[in-house]
Amino acid sequence: MAVDGDSSNSTDLPNANRDTLDSTNPLYMHSSESAGSTLVSVVFDGTGYRSWRRGVLRALSVKNKVGFINGKCKKPDSNHPTFEQWERCDDMVTSWILNSLSKDLADSLQYVVDAKELWQELEDRYDQTNGAKLYQLEREINDLSQGTLDITGYYTKMKKIWEELNTLNVHTQCKCQCTCGAKASMQKAEQDRRLIRFLMGLNEVYTVVRGSILMMNPLLGIAQAFSILIQEEKQREVRPNNHLMIESASMNVNGPANPGFRTNYAQQRNNIGNNSYR
Helix, strand or coil: CCCCCCHHHHHHCCHHHHHHCCCCCCCCCCCCCCCCCCCCCCCECCCCHHHHHHHHHHHHHHCCCCHHHHCCCCCCCCCCCCHHHHHHHHHHHHHHHHHCECHHHHHHCCCCCCHHHHHHHHHHHHCCCCHHHHHHHHHHHHHCCCCCCCHHHHHHHHHHHHHHHHHHCHHHCCCCCCCCCHHHHHHHHHHHHHHHHHHHCCCHHHHHHHHHHHCCCCCCCHHHHHHHHHHHHHHHHHHHHHHHHHHHHHHHHHCCHHHHHHHHHHHHHHHHHHHHCC
16 A cells, blocks of 8 residues: 555554545545646636536546545544555545645635535525526527538537536436436437538538438438538548549530640641642
């Protein structure tokens, strides 16, 4: 076992505790862990909280430290053998989160008691599901169109907004086991609605393939429709070059080459005829 601090403390633990402090224990810390590390590559500055939050939770899950912010890894009594080790781990998690914030935000949160209080403060400040945010996201989806974007760029941009909506409505999503099929039908209806919205924003050059997708029964999933549109986009990239090659070949056969040859031949006959009368 490797912990951040004096290794002599681990010898004070009972055998049972020392044996359980392996890599699966939340109190375990690898020797490479540092209080100066960050959890995400882009610090949070007050905007895009949900995307930042998702990255932080993923990083803490990999390190097996989510319990320090959700309260599952509770603080032991001061006389418990693991008390000091818990405090070291909690300070480490707190430092990671603070390092993942902008300087102004980190300075305003320096005096929190522990990682759980720090996380709850961030949730209270920025994780507010409200009508204004829902309105903003729905407005962005309705105003979004392909424009100068390629199919991949357009799909990625719309999918990002959908994912943010999903996280915004996470508390209203049903997680119970459904046996009547109503839940699956509702999910399919929502997927169909999103597919229609995605197709509506495509440029007019995709009118034919869009009509073909809409004629399918049942409607395809968004990923399948995206795959078809990507193939159509690639064919459109190849088709103009082939068309130019065909036109170029046609011009070589029927273009000015043959009339030029006939004109030169006629001029040579006239010159020979004129010289013969001299």
